[in-house]
Amino acid sequence: MDKQYTLKNTTYLKKLSALVLAATMAAAGTVAILPGSTNSVYAAAASQKVNKAVVHVQVEGKAVATQGMLSKSGKTLVPLKDAAKALGATVTYDAKTHNVIVTKGKQSAAYTIYNDINTDNVFAAFNGGALGESYDGQIVKGVSYVEAKALSEPFGYRTVWNKATSTVNFTTVGVNAVTVTPTKLADPIQNKYTTVNVVYPVVSGLDNEAAQTAINKALKDHFDKYLAGMKKQVEEAGTPYSKDLSYEIDGGYKVSYNQNGVISFLLTDYQFLGGAHGDNILTGMTFSLKDGKALKLDDLLKSNASYRQDIKKMLQADIKKQSDEMGYSLEQFNDLSKNSSSYLNNYYLTDSGFTVFFQKYDIAPGAAGNPEFNFTFSQLLKSGVNPLKDFK
The missing domain is CATH 3.30.457.10 (Copper amine oxidase-like, N-terminal domain)
Known part of the structure; x- marks a missing residue:
């Protein structure tokens, strides 16, 4: 299949x-x-x-x-x-x-x-x-x-x-002096019909060992929690209904930004336990290499007190513009953002600024995948403001 x-x-x-x-x-x-x-x-x-x-x-x-x-x-x-x-x-x-x-x-x-x-x-x-x-x-x-x-x-x-x-x-000019090593998690699911392939990042080379430990713990904890949850789901699902069907559990990452004392990851958890297709969850994690602190957009856009409203307006305009071509739903977004801005936790840094992403079905049919919207800092901050100056 x-x-x-x-x-x-x-x-x-x-x-x-x-x-x-x-x-x-x-x-x-x-x-x-x-x-x-x-x-x-x-x-x-x-x-x-x-x-x-x-x-x-x-x-x-x-x-x-x-x-x-x-x-x-x-x-x-x-x-x-x-x-x-x-x-x-x-x-x-x-x-x-x-x-x-x-x-x-x-x-x-x-x-x-x-x-x-x-x-x-x-x-x-x-x-x-x-x-x-x-x-x-x-x-x-x-x-x-x-x-x-x-x-x-x-x-x-x-x-x-x-x-x-x-x-x-x-x-590599401007890239942080840090090494990111791909590491496979041990397979905790011991049966013949489930394949587990989870690769997570391990950071090394930082002068601040406490910061390095904190970053690595946060990254590994994410995938440990994911695998623990999937082990339980596989046990509840039981043996596949067909001998030709197998379950699949994957985890992976990419480094989306690694400059100016900050490193940003996009993590993916993917699982297939039967059905028409698999499902995935994306997670953005951004850290200060100076102290290991996990960074939110609040930390980067704090000089703009109205950044949440500004981003929301830009998203509404873009979603409406792409509704016919991409199937995005302004109504779904408005419901999602009506009483909360927690969707802004789903972001990762890029060389151009940052990307806000949504999970499948959040604002569009599943066929649209994970909708992404790119922003530059200049769209939200005054000229000359460097959102990363505190982390160098």
């Missing part, structure tokens, strides 16, 4: 498992067609359309011998194999899963190029887990191109775009 989330309007960690992949190996990647998508002939034809906008590639400000291009949506694409090697990573192909595996140190990502309606995309699963993220991608003359963020985010880089020179620079 296929278990997957919609790939439309999502930039968060998501599940793409149990797919029947019709894959064709390319020089640096694979072409895979999702069930129900356009046929492989159309997909191959679409993949060969070359965007003539050349993008120059740098690593730490130095040019490397490869070139990228722009996707149809304007995203920066780089050749997966060549760009990964330029970052000092190893690149291998897994013939069993039809994935390109990129590994650097203790970090890894498995990439699959697939066709979604009429465009190519790449799905990157992180650190041996089953969860990952969807990015723009394209196959051109047998070469797999992926969105630059598909390489920078898993491996601790920032991507800096220079519009004047059409150059993307992979750099």
Whole structure:
């Protein structure tokens, strides 16, 4: 049984498992067609359309011998194999899963190029887990191109775009001097019909050991609590009704921001215990590396006493604007936010500002996934105000 989330309007960690992949190996990647998508002939034809906008590639400000291009949506694409090697990573192909595996140190990502309606995309699963993220991608003359963020985010880089020179620079300049190591939780569910794959982050390298301990405890406690709850649910569910059915429990994360003395994570809990599809819960966790304090938007936007009302108005306008295309419900949002602003706890930081997200069904049908809305600090704070100055 296929278990997957919609790939439309999502930039968060998501599940793409149990797919029947019709894959064709390319020089640096694979072409895979999702069930129900356009046929492989159309997909191959679409993949060969070359965007003539050349993008120059740098690593730490130095040019490397490869070139990228722009996707149809304007995203920066780089050749997966060549760009990964330029970052000092190893690149291998897994013939069993039809994935390109990129590994650097203790970090890894498995990439699959697939066709979604009429465009190519790449799905990157992180650190041996089953969860990952969807990015723009394209196959051109047998070469797999992926969105630059598909390489920078898993491996601790920032991507800096220079519009004047059409150059993307992979750099660690400005990144906090901290190591994040993927670690698997022990499987507490011992039966033959349940697969558990929970990968959580462990932070190291901080001068303040108490802060480091507090951050790691909060992260591990989250997944420990999740697994304990799922163990109970599996026991209550009992043996699957079909011998061909198995249960699946996954946990994963991504580092969405790691600068200016602050680190921000987006955690995903995913479970499938039968039914038409699985379900997931997203959790944002942001910490000050100085003292290990968990940060809320209150801590970042405190100079604007009306920030809650300001964000609410902007969300109402955006939800109404996208109601027809995305299925968002202004009525559901208004009910959710009528007497509470607790939905603002669902956020994570980005290089551009922060993202507020909603759980499935909160403001839209399940097919809409987890709606996300991006904000810049300049939209909410006076000019010159730095919301992160206290944490450096």
